[in-house]
Amino acid sequence: KLVGVWKDAKKYLDKYVAITKDYQQKDGAFSAAVxxxxxxSRTPRQLISSxxxxxxxxxxxxxxxxxxxxxxLKAIDRMVTDMEKFxxxxxxxxxxxxxxxxxRRFREATGG
Known part of the structure; x- marks a missing residue:
C-alpha cells in the first residue's frame, strides 16, 4: 500500500492517465493538445509526437x-500504423x- 508522497504521486499520475484516456481520439491517437x-492531430508528425x-x-x-x-492497445495500433505508413x-x-x-518499454513491461 502506498503512503505519503508515493500515494500523492500515484494520485497525480492517475489524474493525467484519466485525462489522456478521456481526450483520446476515436481512431486511437491521443490528443494533440495533450x-x-x-x-x-493535423499531421502524422504531430500524431507520432503526441x-x-x-x-x-x-x-x-x-x-x-x-x-x-x-x-x-488502440493507441499503440494507431501510432504504429502511421510509423509504418510514412x-x-x-x-x-x-x-x-x-x-x-x-x-520498447511496452514490450519490456508486457512481454508483447
Missing amino acids: FFRSAR TGHALEWMSVALSPEELTQDWV PTEVFSDGGLYHAAHAL
Whole structure:
C-alpha cells in the first residue's frame, strides 16, 4: 500500500492517465493538445509526437496489466500504423524517439 508522497504521486499520475484516456481520439491517437483539451492531430508528425509522448510516460505510470487495456492497445495500433505508413523523414526526431521508446518499454513491461 502506498503512503505519503508515493500515494500523492500515484494520485497525480492517475489524474493525467484519466485525462489522456478521456481526450483520446476515436481512431486511437491521443490528443494533440495533450492535457488541455481533445484535439485531433493535423499531421502524422504531430500524431507520432503526441501519442508517442503519452505512451512513453504511461509505460511507467501503468501496470503491465493496465498497459494491455483496449484503449492503450488502440493507441499503440494507431501510432504504429502511421510509423509504418510514412517515411521516417516525416516525423520529428524527438517524436520518433519517444514513440520508439514507448514501444520498447511496452514490450519490456508486457512481454508483447
